[in-house]
Structure formats: C-alpha cells, structure tokens
Amino acid sequence: MNPSVFEPRHPGFDQRTRESFARQAAMRTLGATLASLEPGRVEITLPWAEPLTQQHGFLHAGMVATALDSACGYAGFTLMAADAAVLTIEFKINLLAPAQGEHFRMIGTVIKPGRTVTVCEGQAYAVDGGREKLIATMGCTLMAVVGRENIHG
Amino acid sequence: MNPSVFEPRHPGFDQRTRESFARQAAMRTLGATLASLEPGRVEITLPWAEPLTQQHGFLHAGMVATALDSACGYAGFTLMAADAAVLTIEFKINLLAPAQGEHFRMIGTVIKPGRTVTVCEGQAYAVDGGREKLIATMGCTLMAVVGRENIHG
Amino acid sequence: MNPSVFEPRHPGFDQRTRESFARQAAMRTLGATLASLEPGRVEITLPWAEPLTQQHGFLHAGMVATALDSACGYAGFTLMAADAAVLTIEFKINLLAPAQGEHFRMIGTVIKPGRTVTVCEGQAYAVDGGREKLIATMGCTLMAVVGRENIHG
Amino acid sequence: MNPSVFEPRHPGFDQRTRESFARQAAMRTLGATLASLEPGRVEITLPWAEPLTQQHGFLHAGMVATALDSACGYAGFTLMAADAAVLTIEFKINLLAPAQGEHFRMIGTVIKPGRTVTVCEGQAYAVDGGREKLIATMGCTLMAVVGRENIHG
Numbered sequence: 001m002n003p004s005v006f007e008p009r010h011p012g013f014d015q016r017t018r019e020s021f022a023r024q025a026a027m028r029t030l031g032a033t034l035a036s037l038e039p040g041r042v043e044i045t046l047p048w049a050e051p052l053t054q055q056h057g058f059l060h061a062g063m064v065a066t067a068l069d070s071a072c073g074y075a076g077f078t079l080m081a082a083d084a085a086v087l088t089i090e091f092k093i094n095l096l097a098p099a100q101g102e103h104f105r106m107i108g109t110v111i112k113p114g115r116t117v118t119v120c121e122g123q124a125y126a127v128d129g130g131r132e133k134l135i136a137t138m139g140c141t142l143m144a145v146v147g148r149e150n151i152h153g
Numbered sequence: 154m155n156p157s158v159f160e161p162r163h164p165g166f167d168q169r170t171r172e173s174f175a176r177q178a179a180m181r182t183l184g185a186t187l188a189s190l191e192p193g194r195v196e197i198t199l200p201w202a203e204p205l206t207q208q209h210g211f212l213h214a215g216m217v218a219t220a221l222d223s224a225c226g227y228a229g230f231t232l233m234a235a236d237a238a239v240l241t242i243e244f245k246i247n248l249l250a251p252a253q254g255e256h257f258r259m260i261g262t263v264i265k266p267g268r269t270v271t272v273c274e275g276q277a278y279a280v281d282g283g284r285e286k287l288i289a290t291m292g293c294t295l296m297a298v299v300g301r302e303n304i305h306g
Numbered sequence: 307m308n309p310s311v312f313e314p315r316h317p318g319f320d321q322r323t324r325e326s327f328a329r330q331a332a333m334r335t336l337g338a339t340l341a342s343l344e345p346g347r348v349e350i351t352l353p354w355a356e357p358l359t360q361q362h363g364f365l366h367a368g369m370v371a372t373a374l375d376s377a378c379g380y381a382g383f384t385l386m387a388a389d390a391a392v393l394t395i396e397f398k399i400n401l402l403a404p405a406q407g408e409h410f411r412m413i414g415t416v417i418k419p420g421r422t423v424t425v426c427e428g429q430a431y432a433v434d435g436g437r438e439k440l441i442a443t444m445g446c447t448l449m450a451v452v453g454r455e456n457i458h459g
Numbered sequence: 460m461n462p463s464v465f466e467p468r469h470p471g472f473d474q475r476t477r478e479s480f481a482r483q484a485a486m487r488t489l490g491a492t493l494a495s496l497e498p499g500r501v502e503i504t505l506p507w508a509e510p511l512t513q514q515h516g517f518l519h520a521g522m523v524a525t526a527l528d529s530a531c532g533y534a535g536f537t538l539m540a541a542d543a544a545v546l547t548i549e550f551k552i553n554l555l556a557p558a559q560g561e562h563f564r565m566i567g568t569v570i571k572p573g574r575t576v577t578v579c580e581g582q583a584y585a586v587d588g589g590r591e592k593l594i595a596t597m598g599c600t601l602m603a604v605v606g607r608e609n610i611h612g
Contacts, residue, residue, distance in 0.1 A: 026213035029182065029204040051182040054223075060179035061241045062222045066215025070207075088214045089423060090447055092245035092398055092551045094578050094598055096571040111596065112555040116422055117395060117449060119553050121596070137570065137580070139553055139598050141396055141447060143423060242576060243600055245398045245551055247425050247445055249418040264443065265402040269575055270548060270602060272400050274443070290417065290427070292400055292445055294549055294600060296576060332519035335488065335510040357488040360529075366485035367547045368525025375521045376513075394520045398551035 006040035006113060010082040013039065017074050024070060032067055032106075034074075040110035042074040047103045059099035064106075064124050064136050068093065071108030072120035072140035079113045084144040089117070091140040099135050101126030108140070118142040159193035159266060163235040166192065170227050177223060185220055185259075187227075193263035195227040200256045212252035217259075217277050217289050221246065224261030225273035225293035232266045237297040242270070244293040252288050254279030261293070271295040312346035312419060316388040319345065323380050330376060338373055338412075340380075346416035348380040353409045365405035370412075370430050370442050374399065377414030378426035378446035385419045390450040395423070397446040405441050407432030414446070424448040465499035465572060469541040472498065476533050483529060491526055491565075493533075499569035501534040506562045518558035523565075523583050523595050527552065530567030531579035531599035538572045543603040548576070550599040558594050560585030567599070577601040 010016065014037060021027060021034045027044075030052065036043040044067050052063040069091055077086040105125045112119040122138030163169065167190060174180060174187045180197075183205060189196040197220050205216040222244055230239040258278040265272040275291030316322065320343060327333060327340045333350075336358060342349040350373050358369040375397055383392040411431040418425040428444030469475065473496060480486060480493045486503075489511065495502040503526050511522040528550055536545040564584040571578040581597035 020208045023208040024213065025204050025206045026216055051178050053178045055173045055176040056238070060177065060219055060222070061244070062215060062219025063179060065218045065222075065244075066213055069213070069215045069218075085209070087251070088248050090245065090247040090396065090425075090445075091214070091218075092243065092598060094243040094571075094600065095241055096578055098240070111593070112553075119396075119555055119596075134570070137578075137598065139396075139551060139596065141553065243549065243578075243598075245445060247418075247447065249425055264440070265400075272402055272443075272549075287417070290425075290445065292398060292443065292549075294400065326514045329514040330519065331510050331512045332522055357484050359484045361479045361482040362544070366483065366525055366528070367550070368521060368528045369485055371524045371528075371550075372519055372521025375519070375524075391515070393557070394554055396551065396553040397520070397524075398549065400549040401547055404546070 006079055006110060008039045008079055010080065013078045017077050020077065021074060026066060027070060030063065030067055037078065039078050040075055040113065042071050042078065042108045044071045044106040045103055048101060056098070059104065061093065061095050064099050065091070065093045067104065067106040068108065068122040068124055068136065068138045069140060071106040072122045072138060073142060075108035075110050075120050076118040076142040079110060079118065080144045084146050087143050087145050089141040089143050091138055093136055093138045095136050097133060097135045099126055101128040103127050116144055118144065159232055159263060161192045161232055163233065166231045170230050173230065174227060179219060180223060183216065183220055190231065192231050193228055193266065195224045195231065195261045197224045197259040198256055201254060209251070212257065214246070214248050217252050218244070218246050220257065220259040221261065221275040221277055221289065221291045222293060224259040225275045225291060226295060228261035228263050228273050229271040229295040232263060232271065233297045237299050240296050240298050242294040242296050244291055246289055246291045248289050250286060250288045252279060254281040256280050269297055271297065312385055312416060314345045314385055316386065319384045323383050326383065327380060332372060333376060336369065336373055343384065345384050346381055346419065348377050348384065348414045350377045350412040351409055354407060362404070365410065367399070367401050370405050371397065371399050373410065373412040374414065374428040374430050374442065374444045375446060377412040378428045378444060379448060381414035381416050381426050382424040382448040385416060385424065386450045390452050393449050393451050395447040395449050397444055399442055399444045401442050403439060403441045405432060407434040409433050422450055424450065465538055465569060467498045467538055469539065472537045476536050479536065480533060485525055486529060489522065489526055496537065498537050499534055499572065501530045501537065501567045503530045503565040504562055507560060515557070518563065520552070520554050523558050524550070524552050526563065526565040527567065527581040527583055527595065527597045528599065530565040531581045531597060532601060534567035534569050534579050535577040535601040538569060538577065539603045543605050546602050546604050548600040548602050550597055552595055552597045554595050556592060556594045558585060560587040562586050575603055577603065
C-alpha cells in the first residue's frame with residue numbers, strides 16, 4: 001500500500017498529470033487545487049462553497065464524489081503509459097458524515113495498478129477549525145485507454 | 154418495479170420535494186431541472202455545459218453522479234414521512250460510455266422503500282440529435298433522518 | 307437493454323459457457339443449475355440449503371452474491387471472443403430483503419458489452435409458495451482476459 | 460481508524476459474536492475460523508478448498524465475498540447494542556488478483572459505527588508459501604435491526 005513502491009512508466013508523469021488537471025473545467029467549478037502529486041497518490045483540496053451544496057448546506061455528495069473521483073483518477077494516471085488516457089469505469093462512495101467544514105481534502109491512492117485496469121481508493125476529509133474528520137470513502141476502477149482519437153491525456 | 158405501486162406517506166410530497174430541489178444550490182450549478190416527479194420516481198434534466206466537463210470535454214463522471222444522486226435521493230424522498238429528511242448513505246455508479254451529448258436525462262427510481270433505509274436505482278441518458286444513449290447506471294442507498302435539528306427537508 | 311440485440315462473437319458460445327459453468331465447483335456447492343442461457347443473459351437457480359445460511363437461517367448474502375456473480379459473469383462470457391476468459395473486476399450488491407424462500411432465481415444481464423470491459427446487472431428473486439420477491443440487485447464489471455496461460459474458459 | 464477507539468455498547472460482545480459466528484452454517488461450508496475478534500475488528504481465516512472454486516481453480520469471487528462480508532458484519536456486530544441483530548444492506552468488492560493460495564485472511568474493520576447504520580471496510584489476503592498478497596477490498600454497509608421477531612443475534 002506504500003505509494004513509493006510504484007514506478008511510473010512515463011518519466012513526464014508529473015507535468016502530464018498537472019496539465020490534464022488544469023484542463024478539467026469541473027475542477028475550476030469546484031475551486032479545487034492539486035495539492036500534492038506523487039506516483040500513485042494525489043491530493044486535491046477545495047473550500048466549502050455555496051454553489052456546491054445540497055438542501056441542508058452540506059457539500060452535495062456528488063460534489064464530494066467529483067473531487068474524489070478526480071483524486072483517484074489522477075492517482076491512477078500518474079502510473080499509466082505515455083500514450084494512455086484515463087477513464088473511470090465505476091466508483092462507489094460511502095458517505096460517513098455530512099460534508100460540512102471550511103475546506104476539504106480528497107486523497108486518491110492506487111491500490112492495484114495495471115496495464116489496462118487500475119483500482120484506487122479515496123478518502124475525503126472535512127477540515128474545520130483545524131480539526132479533520134473522515135467524511136467519505138471511495139473505491140474506484142479506472143481504465144487506461146489507448147488509441148481513441150478524441151481521448152488523450 | 155412499477156412506481157405506481159408506491160403510496161406516499163406524506164400527502165404534500167410533491168410540493169415538499171420541489172421545494173427541497175429548489176434549495177439545492179448544486180442543481181443550479183448544474184443547470185438542472187426537475188423534469189418529472191411522481192411517487193418513487195424522479196427525472197432530472199441538464200444541458201451539456203463546459204464548467205461541468207473533465208479533460209476530454211465529456212461531462213465529469215462526478216457531475217453525472219451529482220445529478221443521478223439527486224434524482225435517486227428525491228425519488229426516495231417522495232415516499233418518506235412528513236418529518237423525515239433524506240441523506241445518501243452510499244452510491245455506486247458504472248460509467249458505460251463517455252458523457253457527451255446536448256443534454257442529459259437522469260432518472261431515479263425506488264426499488265425498495267423503507268422506514269429507515271431506501272434503495273434506488275438510477276439511469277443516465279445522453280441525448281444527441283434526438284437519439285438517446287444509456288451512459289451510466291447507479292445503485293443508491295438512502296436514509297430517512299428524523300429529529301436532527303440541522304437537517305430538514 | 308434487449309439482450310436480443312447482442313451478437314455473440316463466438317459461434318460456440320452456448321457450449322463453451324455450459325462447460326465452464328460445469329467446471330465451477332462453487333456452483334455444485336450451491337446446488338446451482340444453469341436454467342437458461344442466451345446471448346447476454348443467464349439465469350441460475352438454486353434451492354434453499356442449510357449449509358448456505360447465515361445465523362438467522364436466511365441464505366448468506368455472500369452466497370446470494372456468489373450465484374449472482376456467476377449469472378453476471380456467464381452473461382458476459384456469452385458475448386466474449388473465442389480466445390477470452392472472463393474475470394470479475396468488481397461487483398456491488400444491494401440486499402433488499404432477507405433471502406428466505408424455497409428456491410432462488412438469479413438473473414444476469416449484460417448492459418454494456420466491450421472488447422475488454424463488460425458491465426452487467428443482476429437480479430435475485432426468492433420464490434416461496436409460487437410467489438416471487440426481488441431480494442437483491444447487483445452491478446458487476448467483468449474483464450475479458452486473453453493470453454494468460456493459467457486462465458482459460 | 461484505530462479500532463481501539465471503539466467502545467462496545469454490549470459488555471458481552473465477545474461471546475455474543477462468537478456464538479453468532481458458530482451459527483453461520485455458511486462459515487462451516489467455507490471451513491472458516493474466527494481467528495481474531497476485538498471491538499470493531501474481526502479476522503476470519505479459511506483454507507483453499509476445491510468446492511469453493513470457480514472454473515480456473517481460484518476461490519470464487521463470491522466465496523471471497525462471503526468470508527469478507529462475515530468479517531465486516533461481525534466487526535460491526537461487536538459494537539452494536541445488546542438487543543440488536545445485524546444485517547448487511549449492501550457491499551461492494553474489488554477483486555485485485557486471482558484468489559489463489561494455501562489459505563486466506565479476511566479482515567473486517569469498522570470505519571463508522573452508528574446506532575442504525577454502520578460502515579465497514581474489508582481486506583482479503585491470500586497466503587502462499589509464507590507470503591501475503593492483497594487480493595480483494597470491500598466496502599460494506601450494515602444495519603442494526605431491533606425488534607424483528609425472526610432476527611436475533
């Protein structure tokens with residue numbers, strides 16, 4: 001489970017992942033930042049923002065999922081070959097507590113890299129007054145896509 | 154599986170659900186509309202919009218999940234008691250095809266209502282040039298929450 | 307969603323699937339029968355049996371999952387190429403009601419076939435005194451595996 | 460995530476959990492043993508056995524799920540009230556590698572206990588020649604059931 005055991009196949013994995021993140025308009029809509037990036041592990045942070053909330057003023061479960069899915073997807077992407085693009089096949093999220101807080105940390109970690117299929121786990125933490133709380137966990141399956149003309153990066 | 158077998162416990166379920174939907178800021182961010190509402194079934198539509206996309210220009214999987222989760226959540230809410238609020242416990246989404254299209258139809262259906270726990274299914278369709286394509290399916294578990302002061306509706 | 311739209315890639319899909327099912331020792335342990343087989347859809351039946359139960363005398367959720375996973379896996383396998391073997395990547399099951407009954411029908415259906423990745427849905431029904439009840443639903447992702455020496459069929 | 464932070468509500472949690480495990484006929488069918496039990500964490504071991512295999516001679520994914528579901532279920536049960544029974548609402552399993560080995564360790568851990576709903580995680584390891592390999596991960600939601608006459612323990 002130690003991300004440091006993962007060897008990136010693409011030496012330019014760092015720049016490539018950052019560029020792809022910058023192209024995700026959804027991350028701008030979330031006000032999300034790529035806080036940390038290493039082979040097999042990505043952390044995304046975002047502030048609480050009213051446009052992302054559900055009817056009780058918590059972050060919408062789907063918005064939590066959006067950030068976690070990107071954290072997992074980019075964690076997987078750091079380990080993919082130079083000519084691969086990444087697509088999410090499926091994910092499952094458990095909401096453990098309401099998403100209330102000043103900001104949120106979303107951590108995606110590869111637990112099983114693969115040439116075609118990669119499996120990741122995600123954890124979402126709410127940060128409030130300096131205290132952290134685990135609010136959601138994700139299991140996520142990714143596919144490395146090669147050679148489809150309209151999918152790159 | 155026929156939604157018409159479901160008997161709402163709250164006679165004002167229609168108005169209550171519409172009001173709650175109107176309070177979901179995330180639905181405004183998605184440009185989403187409550188297209189149809191009946192006991193145990195809710196349909197939400199939204200247009201493609203660049204701020205919701207991932208790096209390939211498709212709707213972000215998390216944004217598809219956000220709309221599907223609301224469709225499922227409100228489908229369940231139509232059947233809940235007058236004093237209940239609805240929270241998502243967990244959901245799982247399978248992405249069957251890239252979310253490209255002019256607009257999207259998200260359908261949430263109750264498959265097992267319960268006093269505390271309700272199970273729903275969701276289907277997401279992309280509509281392009283008058284043709285529909287199933288792009289995602291969701292399984293979703295909801296909880297009816299009663300008596301928490303900061304959670305109502 | 308109509309299974310009849312699926313074209314098998316392997317003309318001998320029927321015999322191949324039946325032979326593989328016959329090699330699943332777990333299906334014998336369940337007392338399971340391959341009740342119906344067509345391209346993209348498989349139905350498995352099994353009787354209630356005490357060795358498969360949990361502490362309340364219901365079928366163990368994992369045993370329900372075992373039969374549903376095989377139904378989904380073989381539904382996918384009917385559409386795979388002649389040189390492919392099938393492995394389950396992941397599945398998720400919702401238990402809607404206790405698995406009590408005289409026997410059980412497990413239906414697996416392909417909702418999205420693919421060269422590498424196939425997505426299926428499963429439904430489990432309990433049959434008691436001639437009445438059927440939906441007791442579980444499954445979402446399942448399969449991978450077609452080619453060229454691994456110890457995995458065939 | 461430290462199980463030692465969990466306070467059992469029922470002082471007799473250990474004996475109660477062991478008795479319920481002993482009543483799960485499915486665990487005998489699996490040849491499973493309750494290897495370790497503490498508040499919020501349960502470990503189950505089982506040997507490879509031909510009657511549990513799929514067509515390639517690996518443990519059937521559903522049999523892996525059966526043992527993991529029991530590990531998660533009993534982990535949750537250790538923290539439930541004296542009058543509660545435990546039912547699985549849903550689980551999701553990712554199969555990371557073929558389940559081949561001499562024996563298997565299944566670990567269930569509570570990540571969020573609750574009066575009604577409890578969320579657990581499971582890890583399955585294959586042990587072969589003294590080496591361990593993570594072969595599956597599970598996310599699992601449980602419900603504490605009180606006052607249903609045919610469900611106890």
